Amino acid sequence: MIASAGFRFRAAIAAEKPLQVAGCVNAYAARMADRTGFRAIYLSGAGVAAGSLGLPDLAISTLDDVLTDVRRITDITDLPLLVDADTGFGSSAFNIARTVKSLIKSGAAAMHLEDQVQAKRCGHRPGKAIVSQEEMVDRIKAAVDARTDPDFVVMARTDALAVEGLQAAIDRVSLYVEAGADMVFPEAVTELDIYRQFAAAVQVPILANITEFGLTPLFTIEELAGANVSLVLYPLSAFRAMNAAALNVYRTIRQEGSQKNVIDTMQTRAELYEFLDYHAYEEKLNSLFLESFKKSENE
């Protein structure tokens, strides 16, 4: 029997330090990340909102929107998937339990749950508000209790750093770990040493969110290893690059009446087919139907 997704995520963390976690905006991106050698992948809440719905990351997408993308990704790769569960998709313990159970059923390995208010915002934007410590502790307890895979990872994200400061954020994550959180995600960290302080305060893996154009400098893997970070997340890096490339193609076709000048920025048909295992699918079709097709042609 193949190990559970949660187990595979924990194994990946044990195998690579810090573990690089690649954001995959859709199933095809997950195939590319898999072939590139990543050991774990991520479904971003901002990515579901922008990429799948064309909407901002402002608590508009629903659990179902996220599950649709989770299933599409876990259907085509065995890489363990960390999922952005925002504030849990509902304020009652039963809402959070439903989120956890549905994510596990959909093949997810891990989720992060944050302490922002329900009407959450992007972690790197102003105007964030957080719930009380007690309310977040209840969220964690509900999530941990609902696990149907004991290895499914419940990661506590705190947005407190930008709102209440470092000491309050450290106090909070200590309580979240006491409540059962397996790992910690301090959001919008501005200095390397802050990771070190979180890691010293809690004896669980720490995630660094290295998202571009936000509040966190683009620390390297070596710098983060030195600050005792266990997981490094690149939530939207490939998505941002895809968008810039796509926009350039749209503009060029519109302005020049041809795509000739941007053809070298495109993935070729051969490359696309390689990532899709296209030829293996074609051979399967041939082995299933070609003989009968030939026979019917000869009749």
Ligand SMILES: C[C@](O)(C(=O)O)[C@H](CC(=O)O)C(=O)O
């Ligand atoms: C990690 C994050 O929660 C996401 O949804 O991907 C975002 C990323 C971003 O907006 O850059 C966040 O940090 O809030």
Ligand SMILES: [Mg+2]
């Ligand atoms: Mg998010």
